[in-house]
Each structure stands twice: as C-alpha cells, then as structure tokens.
Amino acid sequence: FLWRKFSILWVETKHSDKGGFLLCNVFKAATGVLRNEKNKPQLKDAIYGAKGGTKFRDDGSIETRGNCVGTLSGRSVLCDYHKNSGRVGLGLGKNGCFAESLVGTFFCVCTPGDESTQGLCGLKEFGSVGTWSGRFSGIKLNETLFKDVWKKLNKTCNDDSEGEQDYKKQLENLKTATEAVRKRIERSHVSGFFLLGQGTSFPCSGETNKNICAAYQAKGGKPYVPWLDKIELVLRDLIDATAYINSAPALEAPRPGTTEQNRENEEAALVMQIGENEEAQGPTVRFPHIQMETDNQTGDKTEKGGLTGNKGGYSRESTQRKERKPQNFQKKKQYSASCNRHQRRRLFPNTSYSATLISLAQLTNMQSTHNIPTDASL
Structure with missing residues (x-):
C-alpha cells in the first residue's frame, strides 16, 4: 500500500506542471527571438498556428479554425495530432489542430478538464469559468475559457527577462528549451502515441487528469511535433547565420603610433x-x-581689342581654341x-x-x- 501510494505521488509530481513550465521556457525564448526576426514567418506559425490550421491571436482567442474537424469540438480531436488522419478523406478535417502550434498545445496541456486540476501548469483553480473535455462531439469551444487560461499563463510565463538579453543568449535559451521538451515527451506503450503534459493515457480527452495532454504520432520511432520541428529548423538557420557573421574577419585596426x-x-x-x-x-x-x-x-x-587700360581686358575678336x-x-x-x-x-x-x-x-x-x-x- 505504501509503495503504491509513493508511486502515485511520484507520477503526479513528475507530470503535474513540469510540462507547462517547459512550454513556458520555449514560449519566452521563441517570442524573444521573434522580436528580432520579423522576417521569419515559420517561427510565428510555430507559435501561433499556420494557414490551413487553427491560428490564435496574442490574447489567446481563435483567429481562424482552418480545416480542422469540421463542427467537431471534442478535446481529443483537437489535441491528438494525426498527420494522415482518415477524417481528411471523409471531409471532416484533420486531427490535432491545437497540438500543431505552441499556443494550442498550451490549451491542450493546461486547460481544466472534468476532474479537479489544482496546480495544473502551475495555475490555480479557474472557478466557474468552465472546463473542456470530450472525445468527438464534446461541448462547443469556450473561447472565454481559453482567453482566461492564456491570461493566467502570461502572468506565469512572461517575466520580460528575454528582452534584456542579447540575441546570442536568446538563441541559446531557445535551443536549451526545445531540447528539454524533446526529453520530456514520453511514449504511450498502449497507443504508441507520444504524450506531452500531465496526462499519461491516450486519448487526450480531458475526461480524467490522466487524459490532460497533447498527443503526437510517431515518425521514424520519434515524436512528430509540428511546432517543435519548425522552431528547431529556424533555430538551426539562425545559429548558422550568427556563426558565419562572427567568423567574418574584422577590419584591420590602425597601426600604433602618433598621428604625425x-x-x-x-x-x-x-x-x-x-x-x-x-x-x-x-x-x-x-x-x-x-x-x-x-x-x-x-x-x-x-x-x-580696342579696350582702354594698359593691362588686362578682353579682345573683341573671336578667339579660337587651339587644338591640343x-x-x-x-x-x-x-x-x-x-x-x-x-x-x-x-x-x-x-x-x-x-x-x-x-x-x-x-x-x-x-x-x-x-x-x-x-x-x-x-
């Protein structure tokens, strides 16, 4: 009994809010880099969502739904990412539109479900704002709930420290944060999906605390996380560009000695x-x-010339310029x-x-x- 109690406590401690904090680290570092890289649409798409999928605004509200599950609003439909879902062929849209972006993954991992979620992603209880759960049909998406979750997450994630750091340090922080998320994603031995968040069971429906997660299909034995792949690709390009600039020869300094x-x-x-x-x-x-x-x-x-004066003057006769x-x-x-x-x-x-x-x-x-x-x- 004591061993079982210890095991449950260890699982809850391990999965309770660490996933949310890791996402916070990625978000802080990625938005810090984005402020210096306005011409990197891939980075913005990774954070807030890309064309064809669900796109979010800065306040957490949904800008466009995209080609996502049609009228279905179940939590597992939006948080279980399938790249080649059979729903696309049936015209029902694709699975996992929330899990495609970093902001959407926040909602999958940190939005309250049916059970008590005290301390979920480091957040306090949301009171009567609402919950989000369901496998397929579910309830209609509550954007007020998402905006409230995002408002609380911003207080937890944003400490303005990224704005005070130099560009090279921001790239290092982003690299460290993405590597930590990669290590945190674990594979479900039952479904074969990789899970991120407090939940340890597939699907990520929010019906129990074990189902509060974002799920990603395997690709080559590794998790295929669209937003994480995009950030890592942009990050490699930025690091290579910075290394190239730093390796350029500096201008030769003036030789020592006085000006004279x-x-x-x-x-x-x-x-x-x-x-x-x-x-x-x-x-x-x-x-x-x-x-x-x-x-x-x-x-x-x-x-x-007919002009008065002993010196100077001009001749009235036309002068021809001698050929040189x-x-x-x-x-x-x-x-x-x-x-x-x-x-x-x-x-x-x-x-x-x-x-x-x-x-x-x-x-x-x-x-x-x-x-x-x-x-x-x-």
Whole structure:
C-alpha cells in the first residue's frame, strides 16, 4: 500500500506542471527571438498556428479554425495530432489542430478538464469559468475559457527577462528549451502515441487528469511535433547565420603610433610609389612649357581689342581654341596619373605651386626647371 501510494505521488509530481513550465521556457525564448526576426514567418506559425490550421491571436482567442474537424469540438480531436488522419478523406478535417502550434498545445496541456486540476501548469483553480473535455462531439469551444487560461499563463510565463538579453543568449535559451521538451515527451506503450503534459493515457480527452495532454504520432520511432520541428529548423538557420557573421574577419585596426608618424609614413610610401611609377613608364616625363604673358603682350591685346587700360581686358575678336597636340596631352595625362593635385598637396603641404613643381622635378630626376611661373597660388 505504501509503495503504491509513493508511486502515485511520484507520477503526479513528475507530470503535474513540469510540462507547462517547459512550454513556458520555449514560449519566452521563441517570442524573444521573434522580436528580432520579423522576417521569419515559420517561427510565428510555430507559435501561433499556420494557414490551413487553427491560428490564435496574442490574447489567446481563435483567429481562424482552418480545416480542422469540421463542427467537431471534442478535446481529443483537437489535441491528438494525426498527420494522415482518415477524417481528411471523409471531409471532416484533420486531427490535432491545437497540438500543431505552441499556443494550442498550451490549451491542450493546461486547460481544466472534468476532474479537479489544482496546480495544473502551475495555475490555480479557474472557478466557474468552465472546463473542456470530450472525445468527438464534446461541448462547443469556450473561447472565454481559453482567453482566461492564456491570461493566467502570461502572468506565469512572461517575466520580460528575454528582452534584456542579447540575441546570442536568446538563441541559446531557445535551443536549451526545445531540447528539454524533446526529453520530456514520453511514449504511450498502449497507443504508441507520444504524450506531452500531465496526462499519461491516450486519448487526450480531458475526461480524467490522466487524459490532460497533447498527443503526437510517431515518425521514424520519434515524436512528430509540428511546432517543435519548425522552431528547431529556424533555430538551426539562425545559429548558422550568427556563426558565419562572427567568423567574418574584422577590419584591420590602425597601426600604433602618433598621428604625425602615421602621416609621415603615408607620405614616404607615396613618394616611393611615384618613383616606381616613373621608372615603369620608361622615358622621363617632362613638364609642359608654361609661358607668362608680358606687359607688352597684354598691351598689344588691349590695343587690338580696342579696350582702354594698359593691362588686362578682353579682345573683341573671336578667339579660337587651339587644338591640343596629342603628344602634349599624352604627357600631361601621364604626369597626372603619377601625381595629381591631391597627392602634391599631401606631399608638400603649405608649399607654393612653383616650389612644389621644383621638388617634384628633383624627385623624378628632371633637369628642365626653367620657365616655371612664380605664382604663389596652387
């Protein structure tokens, strides 16, 4: 007698509310990840239900019934999942639409049945709100009962801790929670179905405390749980993507040293690059001849144009732009490719135009430095 009493106590302790708490852990972790992954419809479908089945809203109410058991509302019809049920061929809908989603599984495991359910899923008595039971016909679905159950579950499950954790930690929590649920699902030796929740007997009709559960058919000797499979599939993709991002090489940090030292190193490297470019080009590149206009030339232009003044002015005669010689253009282009204005400024800051040209000529071993204007502007 004592052994039997101990066995019953052990079974009730083992199955009383642990299943509900495990589902809470999955729900907290999954919704935490969902807040960061808005473009993951598979994850949302796993939590709240997918198209074609029963979909739930955030408040626990039913959004759509889908192709589920027609007018039947028995608890076992909605909580015993059959992937290939004979009811589909008869046009009666498919079995286990509640057990397909995480929220629906909560209702199968935590909604009160015909017998006293004190402490079911860690929840207190629901008073006169109602119960849910039945194998096939049963009573009409009481959405007020579901909303009340969901309201109490939210107080138990949501502690806002997931929102304070980083993304990597949320993925780890979700992985741990799904693995714990996998270990918790047990197979019924009588029916062959895998059961989740307090109940240990198939079907999950809610008629006794042993029948408060969610049942799943076997697939390859393992439980086939649609919502759990979807979460695990999304989770693998997210973990792989996070690992790929973390393995990407980081940008090279600046070399140690003062800003002045780094600038000098850059200038020295640029001078060496210019020398290498000049050697690779072959013949020495010469600067184009620049001729300054004298006062006499300016005066002639003024007299010819008929404007007053000794210097400056514009000619009234139409001017034609001289065709640029290909040879000079090539030389100028070649010079610009090796050292443009931006590079000259970096090499010789605060230096006049003529002094810059002279310094560049010395760097490139150029001999012709005459006729260089002394204009101070660059």
